[in-house]
Amino acid sequence: MLVWVASFPxxxxxxxxxxxxxxxxxxxxxxxxxxxxAGRLGGELIGYTERPGSLAEMRAAAGPHFVxxxxxxxxxxxxxxAAICLVRDGRDALVSWARLLSxxxxxxxxxxxRRRITDTDGRSSASWGTNVLSWLxxxxxxxxxxxxxxxxxxxxxxxxRVMAVVAPGVRADLDAVIPRFEQLRQVDAGFxxxxxxxxxxxxxxxxxxxxxxxxxxxxxxxxVLAASGTx
Numbered sequence: 001m002l003v004w005v006a007s008f009p010x011x012x013x014x015x016x017x018x019x020x021x022x023x024x025x026x027x028x029x030x031x032x033x034x035x036x037x038a039g040r041l042g043g044e045l046i047g048y049t050e051r052p053g054s055l056a057e058m059r060a061a062a063g064p065h066f067v068x069x070x071x072x073x074x075x076x077x078x079x080x081x082a083a084i085c086l087v088r089d090g091r092d093a094l095v096s097w098a099r100l101l102s103x104x105x106x107x108x109x110x111x112x113x114r115r116r117i118t119d120t121d122g123r124s125s126a127s128w129g130t131n132v133l134s135w136l137x138x139x140x141x142x143x144x145x146x147x148x149x150x151x152x153x154x155x156x157x158x159x160x161r162v163m164a165v166v167a168p169g170v171r172a173d174l175d176a177v178i179p180r181f182e183q184l185r186q187v188d189a190g191f192x193x194x195x196x197x198x199x200x201x202x203x204x205x206x207x208x209x210x211x212x213x214x215x216x217x218x219x220x221x222x223x224v225l226a227a228s229g230t231x
Contacts, residue, residue, distance in 0.1 A: 001059065001061060001064045001082065002055060002058045002064075002078075002082070003065065003066045003081070003083065003084065003167060004066075004067055004068075004082070004084065005017060005066055005083075006068075006070075006071075006073070006086065008070060008088070008090070008093050008132060009085060009093065010093045010094075010096035011088035011148055011164070012146075012148045013070070013086055013203060014037050014211065015070055015151060015155060016084065016151055016155070016162075017048075017066075018045060018155075019151075019155040019159040020066065020163070021045075022047075022173075022176045022177065022178045022179075023156055023173060023222075024170050024171075024172055025047075025161050025170075025173065026064070026066055026067040026085055026167075027047045028067065028069045029050060029051040029065070029066070029067050030051075031055075032066065034088065035048055039135060040188065041187060047196070049084045051065075051067070052177060055076060059078065064082075064167040068082055069130075070124075070125045071123065071126075072125070072211070074134075081142075082143070082167075083142070083143040083166070085143055085146065086146050087132055087147055087148065087199070087230050088149075089135070089200065089217055089225070090212065090221060090222060091130065091204055091212060092200050093148075094116050094117060094200075094204075095199055095200050095204050096193060096199065096210065097156065098113035098116050099203070100190070108157065111167075111210055112114050114211065117208065117211050117212055118211070127217055128218060129216075129218035129219070129222075130217045132221040132225070133217060133221050133224065136224055141165075142165070144161070144162050146162055147225075147230035149197045150230075152181065152196075152197070154231070159172075179188055
């Protein structure tokens, strides 16, 4: 069984992988050839594992195999695949990603943010709105939506809710401790940067915010999140 852990970058994917690893003993691989996050933070923290086989082989296995992706839902994803779809306000996610990408050159932040807003490369992450809509439309019972706000507020409860949908046979270790965001900041404050909802309010340049809203896919995705109460 294959379970996608899917999100646009900086939407809580790493925090969820940590929570699943600590509470359920779940390990996760990535759809990419290299897991840069595991390389930066350490594979043990996030429960990283190498892919045990092809996507088809993992899909055919009896037990669940969790695979992280930041790509839009594409030809690698079977319509019947289970998925945890992490969603975060696009303005917050884009600001956070641009800050991370420009951490070695903070002055490049506006230019990096502009490129991330306008990116359309589907083998990367595509634009925020295109990415989110690909996973949320059409809705499916085996694709569970988890908001960044819910995850940040209570990682254990968030992990419990999604696991009840995608892998109900896996039991939780109720005594397991999931690191608080403040503790994760001690591991890497550049990666675990703010951990708040609404970070765009004091970071998103007004002209680039207009560019964000000029994209029809972004407007449509924000409307979907607002309607579902996950924005």
